[in-house]
Amino acid sequence: MLAAERRALILDRAQHDGAVRIASLVDDIGVSHVTIRRDLDALVAERILDKVRGGAVLRGDHTPHQSPETFTGTIGVVVPTSYYYRYVVEGIDDALAPGGEMKLVISEYDLEEEYRLIDELVREGVDGLLWVPTVSEHAAPAGFREAVERLQVPVVFVEREMPGGGLGSVSSVRSAHERGAHSALKHLSDLGHRRLVMVSRGSSQSSEFVRIGSRDAIGRLGMDEQSVILGPGELGSGPRWERGSADVVLDTVERIGATAVFCHGDENSLFGLLQNARARGLSVPDRLSIVAYDDDVSARADPPISAVAPDRRRVGALATRLLIDLIREPSAEPPLQIQVEPRLVLRASTAPAP
Secondary structure, three states: OHHHHHHHHHHHHHHHHHHHHHHHHHHOOOHHHHHHHHHHHHHOOOEEEEOOOOEEOOOOOOOOOOOOOOOOOOEEEEEEEHHHHHHHHHHHHHHHHHEEEEEEEEOOOHHHHHHHHHHHHHOOOEEEEEOOOOOOOOOOOOHHHHHHHHHOOEEEOOOOOOOOOOOOOOOEEEEOOHHHHHHHHHHHOOOOOEEEEEEEOOOOHHHHHHHHHHHHHHHHHOOOOEEEEHHHHOOOOOHHHHHHHHHHHHHHHHOOOOOEEEEEOOOHHHHHHHHOOOOOOOOOOOEEEEEOOOOHHHHOOOOOOOEOOHHHHHHHHHHHHHHHHHHHHHOOOOOEEOOOOOOOEEEOOOOOOO
């Protein structure tokens, strides 16, 4: 795309929304941050835009062509204290950029605290709620469904579903974690790996969905039945790996003769696993292939790690648009359960099975 074409696109978006964000333009146009900043500088020099942190706004003497559908209300957002949700919040912010407002509160994976925070948001007059509730996939805690149904504003779950299976009563938008797990194991299977160790410490719904997807993929792909899934029972579910957890994983690798590891966890688990594997002489990828789930730091590892990358920003934006629709027109139709597919990013950490 020529510079003139990019700048015309940026200007059109600014005139429609009143503002543009560098991160969104980089994703949508597919060029570097440096290129977008140069384009914004050119439009600022022409006195069309004014620079602000993270983007630019239309100058006061240029009227934005706002759609009559622009949402100008306020939504409450309740998310856990986790790096994962930073990108979800950025997607929410993108969807609200034309005129809406967000009131963000952070929970500590404490459902009772989330109830209290939600009560405060509702008293403050938010028009709707985006909520990442601290609930298992298996069964709803006592009183949870009733608490949700008593809410007097529309609510959309983010990266969660109503627990317990069956038909839902609340709309949700989440990553298709099961399909992401399948893509990782399919890649390893295509390379000839038949026996693997899957690692997933967490006890959240997302962790449960990744484990469900892994278990299903092992069966569908005909992988060795001695493949092992290590979960919170073996590794703990706290915010950090417990001491010795990497040894538990690699002991299992050596005991069953696994040639691959699929690791769902944070950067501590990933780098700790690499360091311990190297110390044991399990070279990556010649002796042991590794695929990570989440792609925050995988590219910086040595070697760079193949990873499943959930589109968290898109999850946040879609959840926001769905909530705005519910705020505008409460529906008697069945709720929507939207899943966003991750991407599989291949790097140097996987190779044909030895």
